[in-house]
Amino acid sequence: MEKMPYAEPYKIKMIESIKQTTKEERIEKIEQAGLNLFNLKAEDVFVDLLTDSGTGAMSDKQWSAMMTGDESYAGSKSFHLMKDTINNLTGFEFVLPTHQGRAAENVLFSALIKEGNVIPGNSHSDTTKGHIEFRKAVAVDCTIDEAGDPSIMHPFKGNVNIEKLEKAIVDAGAGNVPCVILTITCNSGGGQPVSMENIKAVSAVCAKYNVPLIFDSARFAENAYFIKVREEGYAEKTIKEIVKEAFGYGAGMTMSSKKDAIVNMGGFIAINDEKLYQACSTFNIMFEGYLTYGGMSGRDMAALAAGLMEGTEFDYLNSRIKQVEYLGERLDEAGIPVLKPFGGHAIFIDAKKFLPHIPQSQYPAQVLGVELYKEAGVRGVEIGTVLADRDPVTRENRYPKLELLRLAIPRRVYTNNHMEVVVWGCKKVMENRHNLRGLDITYEAPIMRHFTSRFKTL
């Protein structure tokens, strides 16, 4: 007998209509938006793959948890429910709620990081790096070299190069390294996992130099999924067992709950050191809110607790990551140049290969994003020269090695038929690619220009 076909471990109880527009309408909308996908109205997008952050669909259990939310200012029942869930799942004892992931970074780093510090890690997330550099400290990327080469297949491209890490700590002086930040999954190359073996090795280096290991854990459950299916010795373990083991090697975590906790807004810090917790508490009260709500409603904390439990179920993760893989494989079959191995939450199209006739100075990944929207109403996001911004001193464009269009998939939101629309759109752009021309920027902000820039076709 053939194996039973695979399907999502849920059915749909509520739907939200999305609107298909004509190509003529989309051309007009994107022109009005200055050829910047961020400027579009979301209702003019058919399949929105801008981000997987806060865009997931909550379950019936999460929605019913919302109704039980306790909105007490201090000591809310929902806070304790969330705290108990985090304690059980991660093993970390002290929990501070925050309104999202970057707020957790702001609070923790206010207590931890001083001017001149060095914070090694594996390709720090943009907000993490921002919060480090804002404090005049330096983020050192110690990711393995294989991560930067899209032609290399490696099961754990988020891994840290242990020699680089040790060198970064020794060069800075251990006393000048307030923590090591391990991002699981790693952002470089789009949600590439870190193996348990590597987590252990990083933890051992941290122990040797007495430096706390902090996990930036937005996609910790997706990381655990990859450990289960790719790393020897973990196939029989549950996701929750793997999560507990991984966090057991660290001193604490920051969390953007908009990713693997499948809520639309929320975050937290969880740590073991009581003194650090006390130091963070002061900043939490100043920046976020009182210790038992920190920028979240009681109902949001109740939904978050339920989301953490669902987000660490194997069947859910399997359906999630299989959908990302499905899109990647279908694009690959169609001859669209995609980065491999596929990450946990997004597929990346290589715009330099897709549009070889458009130089990097004319923003090929932006061109690709605009054209995909025009053809199919699909919205991705440029991860290339526009995002890389200008050198703060010379004001010249910075040219990253890779020029990418990211297609990030929201959790439990779209079907594989929607993925087929994406593939169809990419094929249409492919057919017409030789006629496409580069872009010039007509307006840009002094920093973080990608959100608001406007472009014209050359």
Ligand SMILES: *Cc1c(COP(=O)(O)O)cnc(C)c1O
């Ligand atoms: C999203 C994310 C953040 C920031 O979290 P927000 O909730 O967007 O503030 C930090 N680190 C990683 C790895 C992330 O994915």
